[in-house]
Amino acid sequence: MSKNILILASSPRKGGNSDILCDRFLRGAQEAGHKAETIRVAERQIGFCLGCDHCKRHEGACVQHDDMAEILKKMIEADVIVMATPVYFYTMNAQMKALIDRTYAHYTEIRGKEFYVILTAADSSLDMMTRTVESFRGFFVCLDDAVEKGVLYGVGAWARGDVSKTPAMNLAYEFGRSA
Template structure:
């Protein structure tokens, strides 16, 4: 039996370049015998962390009643996580950062996972994505047993579909197949 792969797309733009890479990764992962599920954060109601620390006093239960508990349950059940974001002003977008912040309530339970990062940006310079990668690494550094397995850099991808003509399109598929 294959691995359980959870793909999280934080793009607010449906069927945009970030989603395209997520789909390619999923195709490769499925062909390699894995189960995949994709969560589109634009379809979820996830409020920001209130920094109230109630979750630490209530066994990990957040005071917010939104879609985050459902997402956290799926994160914890996965073997592999793919975190995909468009790069806005040299960093991950707010939807992805918000998701990361909201894992605080139960981040100690997120353990022993393989991570892949996929980034898209209009900029042609891969260095424009350094801060985003470091943001993802900062998150996984806090998780026990997290292993970074690969990064897809969708540079030069501004308009919907631009990423299809780039190496990142094939890279996403091959990384999915490698699981």
């Protein structure tokens, strides 16, 4: 059965290690017959949540008029959501965190989704990635019927392209095919 897959690639470094793994996931998903799309979060205008609760008083309408409404609609429509980030100081980058916080207006509508997490980091220790993964799990636990399908660790990848020499490449493709 074909699925609607949304890949949220948050790295500001276009063509970097996170993007490389997202592209591999995308290729696997498309070759398996899934409808898949990548949104480069860093190329979109997404303001941080103001905590004003305007959205709660106005049927989910945010006071900010940026790209988040479109992205949120796609998240609600997706069957599978891939959230990819480079690891900065052992957590997700600011672009991904802003996106997660801005789901507040409609997060109760992001239900029944399968999630994959893609992390890239210079550090090669998987244990040190725990904080980052737990940050994503903190988001997932707030969503109804969210299912974590896999975490992909593109570790030991400092320079652009380093991840291409790691087993994460094959796993990204296989995750995409099996999504």
